[in-house]
Every structure is written in structure tokens, then in C-alpha cells.
Amino acid sequence: MQPIDKKQPAVSLPGGLSLPAARRLSVGNGSALYALDVPGSGVVRMSFVFRAGSVWQEVPFSASATANLLSEGTAELSAQQVAERLDFYGSYFDVTIDRDYAVITFCTLGRFFEPTLEIARQVLLAPTFPEAEVETYRNKRRESLAVERAKVSVQARELFARTLFGADHPYGISSPESRYDELRRQDLERFYRRRYRAANCFAVCSGELSERIESGVADLLAALPGGTDDRPLSMPAPQRAPHAFLRHEGAVQSAVRVGRLLFPRSHPDFVGMQVTSTLLGGYFGSRLVRNLREERGYTYGVFATMVNLDRCGYLAVATDVAADATADTVEQIFAEMNRLRTETVSDEELRIVRHMLHGEVMRILDGPFGIADVTIENIQNGRDNDYLEEFMTRIREITPAQIRALAERYLVPEEFTTVVVGEHE
């Protein structure tokens, strides 16, 4: 055998990255349907997005309970019947809820689209929130929240939100699990009436579509009640504190969260700060991963990211570290931020991040489900899918000098909030 040249192969940055435009079909009552055709996939996914996140709730846990109990009993079907039918068709049903939105998703094999749509109609248009199911839900969730809150990472996430926004702020508030005991079915009915309306809703349909499928989903949307039955949201200014510590007896690891308020995705510096946070801790090989994991062995993982909310955004660094490494970890995080302020990043390092982000977008867009997720996010931010082009251009064109300017402007230690949950402060 002749000797083989095993040098590094050349790589290319693939061009032509495209996201199909979603076809918008408006429905008379104020809602809209966005359709993304992905032929050959054999599946249909429909997601219904409501402005019905927890910021809108007056009673603790009522937003998530409403979303989660939509399927637990309807005018024509009991909770058990809804579950039976979804399971029978192998349809996948999922509810996600965050501070701003509730997203109700159904995925089905193309041949079971009709019966799945019929279940969706019941679930979205005629939920009854039966007392017995509310009772089961309360007990179940109170228990699971207690289990979640035994973890330092969950405690730190909640403490971070409280410290960054203030304990009473809609984006900061967290309620004790005992408040589940006060949750009544009337609270859910009221929340449903207020928020699950056409004007607060859009749907994204993706996969193997047809006219029949699109008109079926559009008919469902058309049946949502119109008009409004709600006050506008009051969003007070955040009340930030610079530090917080919560003692967790016997924790072998401390959870550390460091971050600051910035701006939502619509801000001209958002993408630039996405690149900056990626350099800091957004990928394997980022500065914080190298520092805290590969050099010091303090942690299994560390992550920095820009978080986008409807009315603001923030930068956050999160890691769980060996208890005795807590103080040095916080110091290293600030040192790495300072390095971004005082040293210009090399072209080489920025190129890696650029390629990495390019690949990440390609991976997300691989398959009918990822395309739907990106489309939902764009619509939530008031944009079409042409946002992707803008995002990719910005990433391609950002310079090391611009990154340094952003770091100087925004990575200001005095503006940051640090929280620690662990054995020692």
C-alpha cells in the first residue's frame, strides 16, 4: 500500500443557507396561520402559540396550569379519552410555557391528521378544567416542584431571576409550592377566557402539508373567540440587586449564575452580544469552558448565553462547580469578561465562532420540526423568516473591533448580578 497523505482536509463554508418563507394565511378574527411545506417527511406538526405565559397570571401557577390542563377534559371528551385518542394515533402532544408564551403542539403521521385535528379542536376550544383533574394536577405539581427545588441549579435559576428583576417583577417572581393549594378551577377558566383568544394567537404548521390540512387548521383558528377581555400588561422597571446567596446545607457543588439586564432581540446590538457571549461561553472550546473545565477542572459544564424575553433581554453565565472552587469561579468569570474588554479577539477565534454559529443554524434547520421552531421565534419577535438572512449577514460581517467595543460598553462589572447557591458564601 502506498503511503497515504492524512493531512487535514480543506473545509468550506456552505453558502445558500435558506429558510423557506412561511406562507401567511390570515384568519378573519385576528389570528394567523403560517404554513411551511416540507414534502417527503410524512409527518405534520401544528403549533398553536398564545400570548399566555406566566407574566399574564394574577394567581400563582395559573398560566402553566391552564396550558397543562387544556387536554385534561373537554366538553365532549374526558381527560382519559383525550389521552387515549392521542396515544392511539401515536400523535405527539406537547405543552411548553415560559414567561411570555404558551405553545401547544401536536405532531402526527400524515394519515392520522384528521382525528388529531379533531382532538386539537376539543383541547383548544372547549376545555372544561374538571375539578378532579385540577386536584390531581395540584398534588402532582406541588410534589414535583418540591423535588426540582431540592436541586441547587433550580434554586439558583429562580434566585437569579428574583435578584435580576426583583422578587415582585413579572419576570422575577417565584411562588412557594404551597401556593398550589389555593389554585382553583375558576382561576384556570378565567385565565383561559382572558388569554386564549384569536388576537393572542398564531399557529405554525409544518411538514407534509396539503390544502385540506391548511384549511382544517385555519378553521380551528377561526373558531377562537375574538375581541379582548383583558387589561394591558403592566411591566414595572426591574429592581436589581448586585448579589444574592442562598445556603444549601451539604451541597457538594455550588450553582453560580452571573449576568446582567440588556435588551430584547429587536435591539441593534443583540446579535453582536450573541456573538460576544458565544466567545465567552457559548460553545465547547469557548473561553469559559477552557478556563473552568479544561484548565481547572472545576466543573462539568459552563454556559453563557443571551436570553430574549418579550420586553427585555439579559446575558447570563451559568455553571455548577465544586464547592471549594466557588469563589475562584466567580473571579474567573469576571476575569474572562474583562479580557474581552481589554484585548481584541483574534480573527482566528472569531472565525471559529462564525463557522460554529453557521453550522448551528444549519443543524437547527435540518428537518421539519426545527424549521417550525425558528419560524415561531421569528414571529414572536415580529419578524418574517427573512430575519435569518439578516442574522447570518451580521455574523459574517462583525469585526474584532466591534466585539471589543460591545464588551467595553456592556460587560461592565458594576452592572452585573451574581448569585450563588451552595454550602458556603
Add this chain to the structure above:
Amino acid sequence: MIEYRTHTLSNGLRVTVNRDRTSQMAAVNMLYGVGARNEEPSRTGFAHLFEHLMFRGTRQVPDFDLPVQMACGDNNAFTNNDYTDYYITLPKDNVETALWLESDRMTGLDIGPEVLETEKRVVIEEFNQRILNQPYGDQWMLLREMVYKVHPYRWSTIGLTPDHIAGASLDEVRAFYRRYYTPSNAILSVSADLEPERIFALAERWFGDIADRGTAPDPLPAEPPQTEARRLEIARDVPARTLTLAFLMPGGRLSRTHYLCDLMTDLLAGGQSARLYRSLVREQGLFSSVNAYISGDMDPGTVVLTGRLSPGTELARGEEAMWRELHRLQNEPAGEYELEKVKNKFEAGTLFGELNVMNKAMNLGYYTLLGDLSLLNGEVTVYRSIAPEEIMETARRIFRPERCSTLIYGPLCNR
């Protein structure tokens, strides 16, 4: 339905390729037939520690992640009891970068003492994060030690204790690498919009000259059937009490028993409409959550039923209720509708799992390791062939008190 072609190089490396005509991405999966099952009982957690070291550089490529990221790629790995799996997804035009990197780390791994020490710390922090610093974090670990007395499945991938990781030496690293990271113990699988012949040629180019130095792994002791009930009560700082029943399966991954047990746990817990949730949570309110699953190992695995008791539920009532569901499986034939339901769900789950190149490449590798690639598209048929009598017969064989390990895991003092 996943189409595939296979080819074996002269050094024993098995290559499997799926052509996906829709994706812009390529997934390259490299599976090594070594897992926690091959570890010494005094050095558990080693296969997983070794997986971490595979990212820490070779003589030619000191930083593994950098070239992956430059090729717009993403990579990761996992270790389980049976095997270790490395995967890279990247734009298909850059597929050779992945093959170059995998061939390079099959022969050129270069680990010094400092890197080993740091990586040991990282893995010990992973142990802390996943096991010690989580409520119920050691539950599965405790359960393994109850079900298995001789087979190495008695420890989990992370290992029995952080001390085993802390004691790992460079000599052990070198010996493990030499023994298990060799072409005949590896499977390369690719899913991309690329000609299979081209992938075979590239495999030949990048791996063809690597000499095989493999010896077959040592045979493993078979776990004898359990003859007496086992029971363990644990008190820890957790908010609620959980009850878990575990049974050794009398057959491995390729046996019909595997599919029967999989289907039984789907009857019990495959979705919100399934028996355990319906009866124990929704109707009786004895539990706040329930689950049932099989471990899915290659050698005889475990059937697990588990649930978190509602506050105020007496343990004995919870246990009775779980056993009642097992007795139903033994004595009442499952109805046509219910069987159709779990079979539909299995089929849909299989399809949903085939929507991206990464899952497909991983599955190709896994079924090649199992030794029967036809199962990749054939399991739905096996599942559909199961009849009610067979389920009852299997349930009677497995779910017996003397074959049961019962783990009760609760708060320090009962609230």
C-alpha cells in the same frame, strides 16, 4: 424505512451508510464496542473517563474541537454499559474532516499526566452534579446493585465511586486504548446525501491502513436468576417517597423477551392513557407520578416500575396497587384496542426518530453492533406480531415476588 449499504474493511472496520436525499448535513458516527461492562470491578467508570480523554488531543491534532468547529460541525459522545459512541454532524461537503478526525484519534491519542488529572476532576464533578448533588441521584445506582450480583451491569457508567476515577493511571489509559480502540472493535456509520460508494472509498482512504490490534473482549459472567425477594429502604434528604420494583429480564436485546417486556411497559406507562397513570395517579391518587420502562441493555436487562407516592399514601397500599397492575398483565388478556394503541405508538415513535441524519447514523451503528441490521426496519413487524397470550405468559414468568427487587427511597423523617 431507512435504506443502507454495508462494507467491511480488511482490518475489520465495519462501515454502514444511509443516503438521505433531503439533508444538507452529514452525520458521522463512530461506535466502539466497549462500555462499562468491560471494566474491572476495582476501576469502574473508566470507559466513560476514557471517552472524555478522546477529546483531549492527539499528536497531530492537539485540540479536537477546533477543526470540528471550523468545519461548521458539532460533536459529542456518550458511554453506556455496552458501548461508547462518538458523533459529528457537519455540512456534507465537509464530511472528510470528520473522517480525518476519527481516524486520527483511533491511532494517535496523546494523553499526558496533567490532562489526565484535569479530566479526572471534570468527571468527578460530573459524578457530583449527576449523582451526589441531585435528589434521588443515586437511585438507579442502588437499584443496579440490587438486581445484579455478578454481571458488570451492577455498576452504572459513571462508576461505583469517585475514588475509582481518582485512582485511574496513565498505564491503564494506554492499555485500554490499545485493547479496545481498534478497527475490528469499531463501527463507522454515515447518513448524508452522498453516494455510498464514495463513503466506502473515503473510509478505505482514512482507515484502510490502520492495523488491527484487537483481541476479543473477555466473556462476561451471566447473572443467575433471582430466587429470593430483595428489599432496600433508603433515607436521604429528599422531599417525597418513591417506590421502585425491578425485575431481571430472562433474555437479552435480541430475544423475543425484550420486545415483550418493551410492550408490557408501554401498556403500563406508554403515555398518559396508559394503565399506571390512569389507575394509580388519575383514579386512585396514590402516586403523584409513575413510570415503567426497560433498560434496553444488550445482555439481560431490567424491567422497572417506579412511582412517587402522594403525601399520605401508605407504602403498603402503593405496593399493592403496583402489584395489582402486574397481576392484571398476568391474568387478563390485553384488549385488541389497547394493543393496537401501543403498536401504533411504537410505529409513530420509530418514524419521529428517523427525521434527522444524526439519529439515523446512530441507529445504523447500534444495530450493526447488535449484529442484525435488518432489525433497523424490522422491529415494528416484531412488535406487531405480539399476541395477548404471549404477554400473559411472559408476565407470569417475570413478575414474581421472589424475582423482585424493591427499593423504597424516602425522606430522612416521614413528614
